[in-house]
Every structure is written in C-alpha cells, then in structure tokens.
Amino acid sequence: MDRGNLQRYKQLLLVKLDELSARPVDTAFRTPGAGGLVGDFADQATADAEAELHIQVHRSDAHLLRAIEDALARISHGRYGACEVCKLPISKPRLEAVPWTRHCRDCKERESA
Ligand SMILES: [Zn+2]
Numbered sequence: 478m479d480r481g482n483l484q485r486y487k488q489l490l491l492v493k494l495d496e497l498s499a500r501p502v503d504t505a506f507r508t509p510g511a512g513g514l515v516g517d518f519a520d521q522a523t524a525d526a527e528a529e530l531h532i533q534v535h536r537s538d539a540h541l542l543r544a545i546e547d548a549l550a551r552i553s554h555g556r557y558g559a560c561e562v563c564k565l566p567i568s569k570p571r572l573e574a575v576p577w578t579r580h581c582r583d584c585k586e587r588e589s590a
Contacts, residue, residue, distance in 0.1 A: 478557065478558045478566070482558075482569070483552060483557060483558075486548075486552070486557065486558070486572055486576045487549065487552050489573070489576040490545050490548050490549055490552075490576050490577060491549075493541075493545055493576070493577070494542065494545050494546075494549075497538055497541060497542055497545070498542070541577070544577040544579075545576075545577045547577070547579070548576060548577040548578075548579075558572060560579070560580050560581035560584050561579045561580060561584075562580055562581075562584040562587075562588075563581060563583070563584055565581055566581075567580070567581045567582075568581065568582065
C-alpha cells in the first residue's frame with residue numbers, strides 16, 4: 478500500500494479514536510431528572526434500563542478502541558491493509574468504511590457464516 482493511502486487510513490483511525498475517547502460517559506442519563514420527576518419509581522426503572530444499555534455500549538466501545546489501536550500498530554509495523562487470514566490486500570472501500578478491520582470481506586463472511 479502506498480504511503481498516501483496509509484496516512485489517510487491512519488487519519489481515519491485517529492479521528493475515530495478521538496471520537497471514542499472524547500465521548501462523555503453518561504450524558505444520556507444525567508438529564509432525565511431535569512423535568513422535576515426525580516425519585517419517581519418509573520423513572521428509576523428507566524434509568525436502570527438505560528444504565529444497563531449503556532454498559533453494553535461501553536463494552537463494545539472498549540472492543541473498538543482496542544481494534545483501532547491494533548490497526549495503528551499494524552500501520553507503524555508496515556503490516557496494515559492485508560487480510561490476516563488469506564494475506565490478500567483488503568479492498569479500499571472496505572478499509573474506508575472499517576479502517577480497523579483485520580479481515581477482507583470474504584474471510585469475514587466465512588467467519589460469521
Ligand atoms: Zn481474507
């Protein structure tokens with residue numbers, strides 16, 4: 478892969494990394510009390526459900542962060558853009574869409590099939 482493209486994907490990864498680490502942790506459920514309904518049991522239940530949901534989202538964020546860091550490491554080691562399974566180059570549209578991917582689309586589909 479040529480250097481220009483590599484820089485571009487690196488930029489995409491860094492932007493995403495920034496987005497993930499800058500995201501406020503719990504803005505979504507700090508506000509429900511603003512309407513004066515604090516302490517209402519129904520509200521409490523909703524808040525619990527939201528907290529639960531948020532934990533799941535947060536977990537997948539951690540997974541994504543890790544994948545992005547791995548991809549950046551591959552860039553610095555000159556191993557970026559090749560599928561880990563078949564060793565063929567991953568297509569550019571796929572890297573544009575999912576720059577942290579380790580697998581080409583064929584291998585990914587085979588994996589999840
Ligand atoms: Zn592959």
